[in-house]
Amino acid sequence: MRDEGRDPRARFDDVADAATRAFRLLPAASQDQAPAARPEPHRAAHRIGADPETVERGLVKLVLTLVELLRQLMERQALQRVEDGDLTEEQEERLGSTLMLLHRRMTELCTQYDLTMQDLNLDLGPLGPLLPPQE
Numbered sequence: 001m002r003d004e005g006r007d008p009r010a011r012f013d014d015v016a017d018a019a020t021r022a023f024r025l026l027p028a029a030s031q032d033q034a035p036a037a038r039p040e041p042h043r044a045a046h047r048i049g050a051d052p053e054t055v056e057r058g059l060v061k062l063v064l065t066l067v068e069l070l071r072q073l074m075e076r077q078a079l080q081r082v083e084d085g086d087l088t089e090e091q092e093e094r095l096g097s098t099l100m101l102l103h104r105r106m107t108e109l110c111t112q113y114d115l116t117m118q119d120l121n122l123d124l125g126p127l128g129p130l131l132p133p134q135e
Contacts, residue, residue: 061113067106069130078095
């Protein structure tokens with residue numbers, strides 16, 4: 001769901017509303033309530049059962065997601081610079097080659113860890129997906 005035509009202030013309001021819902025504070029305890037007769041015994045903290053392979057895959061997925069986000073941002077910035085005529089022909093060629101190499105390497109890493117590029121696209125709820133759709 002893309003709202004490119006909407007007023008940016010309306011998008012900020014949507015983000016603020018989503019953040020308010022996500023981080024809503026619990027109401028404070030009433031002063032009229034009597035304290036509990038005795039405090040509950042302290043429970044031992046639960047350990048997280050983390051399989052090393054699952055942790056590794058999750059970490060790789062997070063790192064690749066961040067790298068892909070940065071790659072797409074650099075690609076958009078490069079396209080803007082090309083359109084503005086800020087680069088020489090040699091710089092354009094070098095930049096294009098570098099971005100293609102980075103994309104190829106990202107694809108190889110995804111294949112190596114049995115991930116797809118879509119797996120890297122986190123759903124941010126009302127904000128939509130993290131990564132823009134591939135063109």
